[in-house]
Amino acid sequence: MSKTKKMRIMWSALLMAGILSCLAAGREIYAKNAIQISIDQYDVTEDGYVQVYVNHNGAESFTPSAADGSVLVGKNTLPIEEIRKFADMGEPVTYLCLIDISGSMTDDGIASTKEVLSELVQEKGAQDNICITTMGNDVTSSGFLTDAAKLTENIEAIERVSTEDTNLYYGITEALNVLKTDKAVCKKRCLLIFSDGEDDQKKGITEEEAQTAVKDSHIPIFAVALEGRNLKDAEGSRKTLGSFARNSAGGECYIPFLEDDYDYADICGKILTRVKSSYVVSASLEGVKEAGDDTVYIGVELSDGTEKASDGITVPVGKILDAIEAIEAAKESTEINYTIINGQEETEAQDKPLGKYAAVGIGLLLLVIILAVIMLLGKKKTEQEETDEDAYGDLAGAAAWTSQDGSSGDVQTMMPGDMPAVSPGQDSSAREKRKKGKDKIEITLYKVGPGESESYKVTVKGEADIGRNSSCQLSFADDSALSGRHCSLLYRDGIVLVRDENSTNGTFVNGVPIVGEFVVNRDDVLLIGSSEYRIVWE
Secondary structure (H helix, E strand, O other): OOHHHHHHHHHHHHHHHHHHHHHHHHHHHHHHHOOOEEEEEEEEOOOOEEEEEEEEOOHHHOOOOHHHOEEEEOOEEEEOOEEEEHHHOOOOEEEEEEEEOOOOEOHHHHHHHHHHHHHHHHHOOOOOEEEEEEEOOOEEEEEEEOOHHHHHHHHHOOOOOOOOOOOHHHHHHHHHHHHHHOOOOOOEEEEEEEEOOOOOOOOOOOHHHHHHHHHHHOOOEEEEEOOEOOOOOHHHHHHHHHHHHHHOOOOEEEOHHHOOOOOOHHHHHHHHHHHHOOEEEEEEOOOOOOOOOOEEEEEEEEEOOOOEEEEEEEEEOHHHHHHHHHHHHHHHHHHHHHHHHHHHHHHHHHOOOHHHHHHHHHHHHHHHHHHHHHHHHHHHHHHHHHHHHHHHHHHHHHHHHHHHHOOOOOOOOEOHHHOOOOOOOOHHHHHHHHHHOOOOEEEEEEEOOHHHOOEEEEEEOOEEEEEOOOOOOEEOOOOOOOOOOOEEEEEEOOEEEEEEOOOOOOEEEOOEEEOOEEEOOOOOEEEEOOEEEEEEEO
């Protein structure tokens, strides 16, 4: 081979290596800066719009366009109507702060934590609430507070306890559970962790279980890794703590002590920027015909014209189905009104001649006379029916009561056809409530047990669902024996009923399994899932 040819081959190889090196570097830069989005919450508005709360890692530099994105509800792809920054929504935020106070922490770490928390109290919105939760062998919480003075008092009381270990994984799972279930938590919520990343509890929650809880929660986690003392694997602990933030819905991990001249107060600003620069994406549910049986997938794709990212969550279908049904009902009402109006216009157009006006007047007069006679006869009939109903109601109620507590002792399943019109104890009060025209009632369920200390109130207007799904008016998410929509409380003509919704484990009233609708009395005991509840109303 000639020398010239060898030189050409060498230069070609060098050129190719250079091109591959540039491409590799380009891919590395892109991967590092690639936009990622995470859905952390959703809601359905009264006018039939689904609102999806979306976090992203682009801070304020990512500005997606509605025209370039879409929302997926089940199998339905919807155009985005509006994208708003969360900061422009005027909604409050919940911050749950989980602080490691175990013996492995340093005094400097505790002081830095207080500095960040104090800055958060000063910078938070007036309606934002904060929960200060300390974590050693046990987890202790201040509850959710908005008052700056009370929050400052709790922050100042934080101190390291040298004799306690760290129960980090348990603390994380408990904090996430509170953020998912506590009624004081706002729609926008996040978990802030201040720890050295060490979990030295030999019993309890594993790291794998905690990571699963983080991924399933769709709650952003901001972790502040602090310097610890006598750690078995300091670098490994920091990486573990950082992984919780990375696996959450748009969180971030900060390791300030590894940087020179780092101002801990800056961490608060970075967290608030992340929260406020997140987006709320809206899409109309009009045109969506099907969403699913029990759950529905909600996905979002966003793009700023250069980069594109997507994420999705699976949620209970209740809110979505309710909105779809409301939209369809409104459409039907509009079509009926339109038909009536058009019909009147056509009649008026055809009845222009003068001679017809006299005929119309006579016809209206006859119609008024006929209606008056009908109303008079109807009033007499109603009075007679109420008299008959009083007598029948007492007999029907007594019959229904005997079917449950009869001398035979047999347990009978009450079918819809067997339901009494009025049950014992309800006959007179039901008639009174019908006369007053009351259309809703407040019912309290007292959990049967020592002292009946737990109670749950629900206002029933028509009906109210009970089950494990969050869309139910009474939701018991932790009761695995409940079906998603287990049963319903109904209020109709002054009577309270319970209806089983084809639940897996059944619905029982005073120990009797029911099918369909069944009339209940005050102090009846309702068995659903793994608990019994005494039913009470005024």
